[in-house]
Amino acid sequence: MTVLRENGPQVYRWTRLSIVSVAAVAGLQLLFALAPLVLGASAIERLTTLFIYGILALMWNALAGYGGLVSVGQQAFFGLGAYAVLRLADFGISVFPAMLLAAVLVAVVSLPIALVMLRLRTGEFAVGMWVVAELAHLLVNLDSFIQGETGTSLVAMLAFAPQRRRAFTYWAALATMVALAWIVFALLRARLGTAAQAIRDNEEAASSVGVPVAATKRTLFVLSAFGCAAAGALWVATTISFQPKTYFSVQWSAYMIFMVLVGGIGTFEGPVLGAVLFFAVETLFGASGVWYMIGLGATALIFSLLLPRGIWGTIEQRFDIRLLPVGYFLRSDTTSSSEPAPSARTPRQSAGP
């Protein structure tokens, strides 16, 4: 707790609610870790899928919600991550280390991309990333190893017995999601979080007071690329097969947008909520084929127009709840009413200069 001046307001970050929440989350993570010992095969596979959705939502939100950069092309990194795993495994590297290495490699590749794409303005960046994804798809297709749209398989995974393969993939997915969540949490509590908020409020003003605008955006971009690549690697580990068309499809962006928009863009808890909801919707309606996609699109459309803060964002705003301590609270001495200062939140929508 920081005291600003004698008998003055105090700044604090942890409330009782947030302490409880963080403890609960840690406990939940522990429980999840034990799941393969208890639950059956199909449940483990479903949970793995859920974790991958969670990663995608977290990473898309990191870019859009915190960086203010809407990308309709994160599937580029998703596909490249899967492709990298295939190539590395073929090269002889053991599968699970290959997955981590693949994500790192894609993150490295994303840096030059960031240097070019981050110069674009919002709308141009969004579609520009889609172009990058298309290009990545085409370039990967050129590799005869992939056999064009027929695709190939991650045969190295078949060396594991099914149950072990499922368990290891599950733990890898859980560990990745947990690690990324904690990384985002830590970044938000650090300078980056404040910088991101400042940039979203007014980029020019932030730059003029010394906020490292370009570096902040680059960090979020590379992190998001890393996470999406990890998700792609995990996906190919679960499904074993790789068809470029599936992995580089813009549908992945549709999923990410749905999850984050419905959950709550710019909040920490929102993407997780969105991933859970998406998972539930997919479990219930996924088999409906086209109506499912129509429903997703319509929901994203309706939410963007009527409930742009998403479910969690609206709850947070209406009831002034903050579960995780990513913001600041001000307690003045005279009254003990605490006024939450705006934290890393919904991107400030300003219409013009």
Place this chain on the structure above:
Amino acid sequence: MSWADLIIQGALLGGYYALLAGGLSFLYGVMRVINLAHGSLAVVTAYAFWVLAEHWQVPPLVLAVVLLPLMSLVGWVLYRLVFERSLHGGTLIPILSTFGLATVLDNVLFQNFGADTRSLAPYFDTLAYDSWTLPGDIIVGELAVIEFVLAVLVLGGLHLLLMRTSLGRQIRATSEDEDAARIVGVNTRRIHATATAMAFAMVAAAGIALGLRATFDPYAGAQQLIFAFEAVVMGGAGSLWGTLIGGVTLGIAQSVGARINPQGFLIAGHLTFLAVLLARISAGGHLRSLLATQWARRQGHR
């Protein structure tokens, strides 16, 4: 195929791209909205044409004329329902809402028409296959030339409208400074709705052109959006004649790429796009906004 032939074919293809991109460029220039549903709307028009021609036996030329105002009306409605709200949400919401719209449109089309590809060529006699032979044994498709001429006429017509008419002045004023336009008495809501309607008429024309020159399926919209976007950005976002240049550049790049490698068609287009972007960055220097539109560049007083 000689190089001259290649360039000509590419340029003619660019005419289609310019027609396709015109609506996107105009809407972006006026409202700063990149309509991610742009391609899907062109495909919707193509399907509408197909349904009306196939099942209701409406003569194709009548359709070509009727569908444009019809789509304008759709544009007007969509402005009131979707675009107007998204504009007040800031810069992110229009992208998300138009993306959601595109997803809905694509999949509704799939739901109704299935995965089969279709073409509008059969309704126009042999227009899609007729050609003229130029000196040097260069064969140019009649349709390609018509589409190029149409693009020039549409863009030129729009340019004249913007420069010479009261509506054009109001549109230019509104796109430059919406607040000031409201202050001096321009009904900016109506201007935005009108501009959207005009952009949609262009999209409709492009959709019919698409159906004539190629086959289309429910998910063809995404590819068309990417092409339109690349043409707009390469030509300089917000500039109408730039859109023509961008379209031609894209067409030529793709044609050259196709000559090198069967996959080269698309790859060359995307690589050229990125190369132009890169060139702009090195030239743009300190400009934070890489693709400063003419509007932004001249607003020195802000």
Place this chain on the structure above:
Amino acid sequence: MTLLAVRGLCAVHGLLQAVRSVDLDLAEGEILALVGANGAGKTTLLRTIAGVHAPVAGRVEFDGADITNCAPHERVARGIALVPEGRRLFLNLTVEENLRVGAVGGRKGGWDLDRVLHAFPLLRPLRKVKATHLSGGEQQATAIGRALMANPRLLLLDELSLGLSPKAIDGVYASLRTLSLAQTAIILVEQDLQRGLSFAGRVVCLLEGQIVAQGRADELTREQVMQHYFGTRLPAVGAMTA
């Protein structure tokens, strides 16, 4: 004949209460100077009357009709024209195009392109010049001309002197005086107290969104207004220059 009646008007600017319960009356053809320090709420008040800024409470009546919920272009059609702070010309449009846009939403009346160019002769050679190339004084003339093209009954002038050289300001005010604006009511926001007092018939002083002083321009002295300008009681004459 009361042309404009403002009752209990409250407006916010972000989190700031910019206009607090302001009551104002203006008769036909009257000239009112609105003075006050920076941030006193003058511009917000003007913008609220013009309809580009939504009030949170209160009423605006024009010519007997309640226009509180009217859109800006509707108010222009009724006869209210605002010359905004900083001119806000359409820089990519020529002088003539700027003027023509001003006529679009307005009323029929005596002001048309020829008459405006006659009233501001300095603009005549600049008809086809893009507004971005104009000097400050020329821009101000164009901005006023643009508002006049709407044939307003109420002209709102916000900070005419802003960013202009003293010579240019003189020119603008000289032009204003020669215009036969007898039928047009004017609310003039002016930081230069002396000019405000000499041009207007009545003065209203705003401080932090509220009216703290008002009276006839020929009855109030500059010193009397100064006392209310910053909200402090100043010692007698000579302590401050305006």
